[in-house]
Structure formats: structure tokens, C-alpha cells
Amino acid sequence: MKIKLITILFLILLTFAILVAMFLFASHKKKETPIAEKGLLDLSQWDFNEQGKVPLDGEWEFYPNLVLEPVDFVKSQHNEKKPQMVSVPDISWAKYDLVDHSMNALGKATFRLKIININEENQIFGIRTSGIFRPNKLFVNGELIGSSGDSNDYSSSIESESYNRYFTIKTGMNEIILQVANYNFPIIAGGLFTSQYFGTQQQISQSRDLSVMNDWIAISIFLIMGLYFFGLYSQRKKDNSLLYFSIYCLTNAAFNALHGEGVAWHMVFPNTPDWVMLRFLFGSSMVSSLSLILYIHTAFKHLSSKKFMWFLVAIGFTIMLYELLFLQYTPLWVISITTFFRLFLMLYALYVMILAFFNKTEGSVYLIVGVLAMSLHMIKTSIAKFIRVDSFFTQIPFEPFVLLLMFALLMSLRFSNAFKRNEQLSQELLKVDQVKDEFLAKTSHELKTPLHGIMNISSFLIDEGKGKIPKEYNESLSLIHDSSIKLSNLVNDLIDVTCLKNGELRLYTNTVDIKVTAQIVCDVLTFETEGKPIQLMNNINESRFVVADENRLRQILYNLIDNAIKHTENGKITVSSKKVDDKVYVYIEDTGIGIPEDKQEKIFGYFEQLDKLSHQGEYQSMGLGLYISRQLIDKMKGEIWVDWSEVGKGTRIAFTLPKAEYSRQKASDDSYKESHIPIDFINMPEHDFDRVREHDKTILIVDDESINIKVLVHFLSRYGYNLITAFSAKEALSKMGKYNKIDLAILDVMMPIMSGIDLCRVIRKTHSMSELPILFATVMDRPEDIELCFNVGGNDYITKPFDTNTILARIQTLLSMKTSMEESFHHEMAFLQAQIKPHFLYNAMSNIISYCYTDGQKAAYLLNKLSQYLRMIYSSDQTSMFVPLHKEVDLIKAYVEIEKARFDQFNFSCYMEESLKNYVVPSLCIQPFVENAIRHGLFEKEGEGYVSLTIYEKNERIEVVIEDNGVGMSEDILEQFAQGEIDNAGIGMTNIKKRLESISGSFIDINSVKDEGSKVTLRLPKAM
Secondary structure, rough: OOHHHHHHHHHHHHHHHHHHHHHHHHHOOOOOOEEEEEEEEEEEOOOHHHHHOOEEEEEEEEEEOOOHHHHHHHHHHHHHOOOEEEEEEEOOOOOOOOOOOOOOOOOOEEEEEEEEEEOOOOEEEEEEHHHHHHHHEEEOEEEEEEOOOOOOOOOOEEEOOOEEEEEEOOOOOOEEEEEEEEEEOOOOOOEEEOOOOEEHHHHHHHHHHHHHHHHHHHHHHHHHHHHHHHHHHHHEOOOOOOOHHHHHHHHHHHHHOOOOOOHHHHHHHOOHHHHHHHHHHHHHHHHHHHHHHHHHHHHHHOOOHHHHHHHHHHHHHHHHHHHOOOHOOOOOOHHHHHHHHHHHHHHHHHHHHHHHOOOHHHHHHHHHHHHHHHHHHHHHHHHHHOOOOOOOHOOOOOHHHEEEEEEEEHHHHHHHHHHEEEEHHHHHHHHHHHHHHHHHHHHHHHHHHHHHHHHHHHHHHHHHHHHOOHHHHHHHHHHHHHHHHHHHHHHHHHHHHHHHOOOOOOOEEEEEHHHHHHHHHHHHHHHHHOOOOOOEOOOOOOOOOEEEEEHHHHHHHHHHHHHHHHOOOOEEEEEEEEEEOOOEEEEEOOOOOOHHHHHHHHHHHHOOOOOOOOOOOOOOOOOOOOHHHHHHHHHHHOOOOEEEEEOOEEEEEEEEEEEOOOOOOOOOOOHHOOOOOOOOOOOOOOOOOEOOOOOOOEEEEEEEOOHHHHHHHHHEEEEEEEEEOOHHHHHHHHHHHOOOOOEEEEOOOOOOOOOOHHHHHHHHHOOOOOOOOOEEEEOOHHHHHHHHHHHHOOOEEOOOOOOOOHHHHHHHHHHHHHHHHHHHHHHHHHHHOOOOHHHHHHHHHHHHHHHHOOOOHHHHHHHHHHHHHHHHHHHOOOOOEEEEEEHHHHHHHHHHHHHHOOOOOOOEEEEEEEHHHHOOEEEEOHHHHHHHHHHHOOOOOOOOEEEEEEEEEEEEEEEEEEEOOOOOOOHHHHHHHHHOOOOOOOHHHHHHHHHOOOOOOOOOEEEEEOOOEEEEEEEEEEOO
């Protein structure tokens, strides 16, 4: 409240000071000019060259209600027309003090003035008229030299625009006659209410030119400002203050165009009717004032009263409507109210500005100065005519310049502060964004450990629970495992996005066989198609090479194919390619739900996904995969787009990569940087890196990068290993045939033609995991890729780039494991051989001897089988824990034939799929179960019995089923077996159970019913 009172007092003092200053200025500038007396103006003491033009003020002859021509003032008629003397200028002839006569507001009259003693000779003089209602006429020395309006047209009266008229003076007396009429303003009345000026032609011309110039300056400034602020409003439509201020400037420009000389208006609209001009004049002045008050309120809402503002707007709008609708009869009090109302609005604006200044509002000082400037301009133009100070009109209007400067400074201040605030906010946002990225990165890394734990535990429970837990539980575990893998992929995506945003993602481009890469991805994603009628097809041609980061290329294919699987219910997903010039085009086509045309570009955006097209309850990713794929392809100088898609039919996504030609020698400086192993190369013959000495252990190194082979050969040769090298899978298989004893293989995953994954599959058909450990060296580090390495028979993996200690420790560990397993196998085989029952040999020999007397051929056959059996048991090379499946079956058949010769009351059937005969299995893992079925199942049974052995492939595993109809096993024995020990079991089932438990992916199950028979099921991995 105190601040408001101070503001009001300050405003009152400021207004009073302005008015006093204006009157003092007017008094100081007002010249001592000749005054006409009794209709006669004596200019004998006036020097036009030094003192300039002179106002024709003073006593004029006045002839009320008469329109007199110069001829009417001829001497013979002059006495009949006695004049009245009136003071000019005056606001209305109704106020003239006339003798025995009164003048109505409406009417007509004649003014006459005589000028004598002009000292200038042979010069052209002129008169500048202003402030006269029309119609009017001007006569000088009996000649009509100027007029405004039609004296016969009474339809309208308005203050005429100023005009200049020039003439030649006469020696002696010069006569000026003005005819004036007022037909439509009963209150204001007519007359000469401003000064008329007389001077030389140059002085009158300069006066008009200066006035026109001032009008144009004001119009131009207000028009430019109005358009500028309207342009700002068009870009920031929420800021209504810009609109109101632009209206204020534009209406001021219109007011200045109509007011004063009116040259601008008449230049554009030369034939505008008076009533239109008058309405535009009053309307523009009132709209200007109202827009000002609206601007003040919107710009300073916290300082101005909304109710009071709308109250002022309502009053102003009412006045404006009255003036526009009833202007012909507008009384003087309405005009007075209008003038004072506009002044009050400007004072209120000043009040708010000063209040803003005391409240330290941004830019309030500029606003105060600007509002003061425009207030001075309006006050000056409004009352200058009444105090009749010519200097107010002749000087350049500096106020609009001040207004423009102040608001330019204000806008500059606001934009500067806004820029500073934006800069500050940008810095804060960058910090927040950095904190967010750090949070995402740290959270993602922290999530990886528990996620991997969930994946490993769920995978273990799935493998251990097969056949033991209900199907619905197993499906739930599979769902947990699948969801954890997807969540792990999402975590990896978040890490990649953070690296991309921070520019921390580095690519190591190389020559990559895209067919091999696509095949590995298809192998990894096979688990995604389980339960779906979807076929993954890799139709890329052989030896299709591109320049790319092989790890990131695999990630791109993984994202694209996985995305196709998610949105395909049945059909096929095909990966194909073609070469065009120096590019390779890769296509991933599916028969899925398709993508609408308007979303085909959006799917590559940040966090974009096709939610509306996905099925209810289906897993939804965050939409990062395709975004990351586009960013990676861009970094590898390629492109990606939706090549074709139709809703309900399918989609084909295409991308390009630079074409490359495969070369075995691909070493580069970048390759050296990728390894932490010290490099001081030994001079080696090109392509001949094998180092075979008399060392105990032999290592096979397979890699298509010569630099990688050189590094490993140079490093491992220091530790006493025989080293065999191969640049391709084909060469590796060839050298494995050449060198019989290889203790460890180090395989690169990404190799052309045949990948390390496919090579491992081939090796595992003839070599078990303990017989030939395989270490994968790869840049692939996703859980799915690692799982694939183990599923195909890998023993361990190491990610590139690797260092000395890590790879040496892993090699030594695998070799130690192989040595330990071999020793354990030797001891076990010796134990097995020692466990052969003497009575088995005695009984077998007794049967053969008996057949020697009765059936020599049968005896020879049995001797052959016994010899075969003993040779397999005792003459094994004892260097491998595993044997081909057909050898294990041959051993079983030999044993069965011997037992049947002794006890012929049972049948034995054996079936083995031909494709499985060369796969390796643990030695003596099937025969003891067949022996147990015969000895303990059938020999103790009365009557005829049977034993069946069935070996077939199921779910990429070898399934072995031994079934009999013997006496069965008791629940106690089955429980002891489940716990791992069977009393008095010898080397039988307990030993085999322990051996199988050490092999990943193996499984044993025994079902038995007392006196009905038993069924033993073995599941063995195809790759061991």
C-alpha cells in the first residue's frame, strides 16, 4: 500500500512537472509578433528574412451569417455592411461578443483582414491555413486562391486539411477574405480556432514540408514497430502483450496518418468521404488507448487490477461506439470526456510502470521512459493547438524515436535475460542429462550381474528339471529364462544408446562374411521360434563380404531378425543379399503383421514401436533396437530403410554396407592395437606358422586374421606347445586329419565360408568335449552368443581383444582339465576291467567247451564273441573316455550273444538310427544297463523275458532307452539311486550316474515297477 501511494504521488508530481514544462516552453518560445487591430495588420516593423513567417492573429472583421465575395466590399457598398470585430483565433464563433447580435453554432460567416506596410518587394508570399471547418474559401486581393469542400454540399463538415496558397503582394494594402461554414456541429460551432500563417513562399513551403515530414516520421516509426511486434506475436502467439502492443502502434500510425496534414491518408485513399475519415480518426485514437491499457495489464498482471482494467475497457468501448454510431451529433462534452479518458489511460499506464519500477520489475525503467515519451507526444498533439505554440509543430517529433529505443532496449534486455536463462537451463539440463546417462550406464551394468544370475539359474533348473517336474512348471521356467534374456538385451541397448549419445561407441571395421554372420544370428535366435511355425532361412550367397564391424553387424542382424520374429505368427523369415556396384544390399523379409506406410520411417526413431499392431499381452520392447541399428549402419557408411511392407502380409527391411574383397592377409595397424599381447615378431615364412616340436601338448589355432595367428604363435611358443595353424575351417579339418593328437583347439567364431560355430559342430561329431577342448576366441559377448558357443560343444570362450594372462590361464586350465579327465578315465577303465566277474568268464568258457562236443560251429561263434568282448574291454586304447556309438553297440551285442548261449530264454532287440552311429558317447555308459537288465531283471524271472535297446535322435540329443520285463526294482533301490548311492551296486548304475552328471546336457531317468519290469532312459548331447 505504501508503494502504491508513493507511486501515485510521484505520478501526480511528474504530470504537473510535464504540464508546467510545456507551458514554460510555450511561453519561452512564443514570439512577440504584430497583432491585428480593428481588422488591420501593420507589418512595417516585421522583417520576414530574419523573423520568419507571422501568425495572422488579432482582431478580424467578422460578418455573421453572411457569405461575402470580394466584390461585395467595393467602396460604394461598404457602408451597408458594417463589420463586427472578433479575436482570432478562438475556439468557436458562438463565443464572440457581438453587438446586438448573437451567432449560432450552425451557420456561416465571413472573416476579413487587411495587411499594410509590407517591406518586401518583388517577392511571392503565401498563406498556410489550418483549423477551419469546411466548406471554406480563401480570397486574396479579390482573387479566389484556395478552397476546401463544396459550399453547396451540406452533408458533412469537418476540419479541413491544411493547405498552402501563394500569391504576389501589392504595394500598399492587401486584403484577405475567408468564407467559413458549419452545418453539422451544433455544439462545437465554427470559426478560426487556430492561427493562420503569412510569410514568404519559402517560409510557408518549409513549414508545410516540416509538418509533413514530422507526420511521416511518426507514421513510419509506429508502423514499423507495429509490424515488428505483430511478427513476433505470430511466432509467439501465447504472448498476448505482443499483440496488444502491435495494435497500439498500428492504430497510432493510422491516427497520425489522419491527423495533422493528413498527407499519408490522402495519398493512399484520396477520395475518402468525410464521415469515414472522422470515424477512423476517433476510432483509431480510442483503440490505441485501449490496446495500451491491455498491453500494460498483460505485461504486468501482478501489478494491475484485472477488474479495473476491464472496467476501463468497457468505458472506452462505450465511448467509441457512441462516437462511431452517432458522430454527426457528437456533443462537446463527449469529445472532452474522450480526451480526458485517453489522458487518464496514459496516466494509469504510467502509474503501473512506476509501480513496476519500485517493485524492481525487469525492464521497468525502459517502459517508464517509453510511456513518458509517447504520453508527451499525445499530450503535445492534443493541447498544442489550444495553447497555440508553433514550435510544437515545427520541431522533429523525438518522442517516437525515444519510444522505439526504449522498447528495443526492453526487448533486448528480455531476450538477453531469456538467453541467459536458457543458457543456464541448458547447462543444468546438460548436467541432469549427464547424471541421467551416468545413472543409466551404472544401473545397466549393475543389472547385468543379477540378470546373468537369473539366466544361469533358470537355465540350470530347466536342464535339471526335464522329466522330473510338471510341464507347466517347466514352461514357467522357460518363460523366466526367455524374459531375462530379453531384459538383458534391453540393458545392452541402454548401454549402447548412452555410448552413442556420448560419442563413446567405437567401431572396428574389417572384412566380414555376412553369410556366416547371418547364420550365427539365426542359430542364436532359434530358441525364439520354438513353439511358432516359423522358418528361419539364410539365403545369402557364399563368400559375400562387406566392410563392417563384425560384432556390430551381428547386433544389427540380431535386432532386425528378432524384430521380425516378434511380429510374425507363422510363415518364414528370409535373409538375402545382392551386390550392386560397390555396395552390398541385405534384405530381411518376413510374413508378419506389416507396417503402415505412415509409420515406416518412425520405427527407426528413438523409443518407437508398433504398439497398436502388436497382440494384446505380447512382450513389448522399448523400441531401441531399430534406432540403434540405424545409428550403427550410418557409422559404417550404410543406409537402412523399409524396402517393402503391407499390413497383414509382411515386411522387407533393407540396408546397405560397403562391399569388400576377402583377403587372407588382412592385418592392419588397428589389429595390433586390439591386442594387449606384446608383439616382437619372429621372422616366419608366409602362410607357414606351424610349430611342431617334441612337446607334450599340441594346440590348433584357427583364425582368418594372420595377425591374430602370428601373435598367438609367437606368444604360446614360449611355453612349450606344439602349434598348428589354419586360416579357415576347411584347412583346420584337413590338418586335424594330418595330426592325430591335438589337445586343444582355439577357434575364431567369425570366419568366412564356414564359421567357428559350424566347425565346432563338425569336430564334435568325432571328438568329445573332454577329448578335444575348444576355446572360442570372439568379439561376441552377448549372453545368447556365449550360450550358442557352449551349446555347439565349446568348453570356454574369451572375448577379443584379450591379454596375455587371461588367455594363458584359460589354455592351461583346459589342458589341465583334459589331462585330469584322461587320468580319471584310465583309472576307471582299469577299475572296470578289474570288476569283470571271474564266474562270468568261467560260465562263458564252460558253455563254449560244452558246445565244442555238440556244435563246433556254435562254439567257434561264441569264442569269436567272447574274444570281441574281451578285446573291447581290455584292448581299448585307453586314451579316450568316449567311443563312437557303433562300438558301444557292438560291445553290447557281443555280451548279449554270450549271455544268450548260457540262458536262452530271453529276446533282445536293438535299433539305432544310422545317422547316429559315428557320434561319440561315454565309454561303457550303456552296456552296464543292458547287463543289469539281463542279470538282475531276467535271470531272476520265471518264464521268457525280453530286453530292448532303442537309440534315436530327439531335440538335438541322443536318446537311449533300455527296457525289460524283468523283476523290476524296489522303491528303496530307486531312492538310493536318486541320492547317488546303491548298496552293493558294484560299478553299475551309481558309477554311470556320476559320470553322466559331469557331462553338461546329460540326463538319466529310471522307471521301474516291481515284478513288471524297468525302463532306463539316457539323454546324451550330440556334441561332447
